[in-house]
Amino acid sequence: MDTAELIRRAERGMRGKDPEHGFPIDSGHAEAIPYLLLALVREQQAIGAQxxxxxxxxxxxxxxxxxxxxxxxxxxxxxxxxxxxxxARRKI
Known part of the structure; x- marks a missing residue:
């Protein structure tokens, strides 16, 4: 998964939906934390490579x-x- 996909899944979890499937869940914030951490790690790896x-x-x-x-x-x-x-000078 790329960083943008991880961030989208984290945002879904923050809205109270399952990050992978989209159905409503009660613990959205807890489900979003791993995706946020993975997105942060991927961004740091990309910056480190640059x-x-x-x-x-x-x-x-x-x-x-x-x-x-x-x-x-x-x-x-x-x-x-x-x-x-x-x-040359001419002699006259």
Whole structure:
């Protein structure tokens, strides 16, 4: 069951109906508690998985930045010398 289904079943129990079958019951609140707890656990597991993925991504980014900083800097590239071009003078 996904989290949304667990929450729907808990809401049915809170309204005084059987969470699974929908017929009226007197102990609706007691029937809803397990579904609420399961929904909470599922949401926490989903958030934990998202945070673990985020942690792994940030770890890869940090490792890449450290690797870039660890490489020695190359000598700056110098431009070739430019020569001043002047047309040849004509001797008259």
């Amino acid at each position: 945070l673990a993925g985020l942690d792994a991504t940030l770890g890869r980014i940090a490792a890449a930045l450290e690797q870039d900083n660890a490489q020695p800097e190359l000598a700056p590239v110098t431009e070739p010398k430019r020569r001043w071009w002047q047309p």
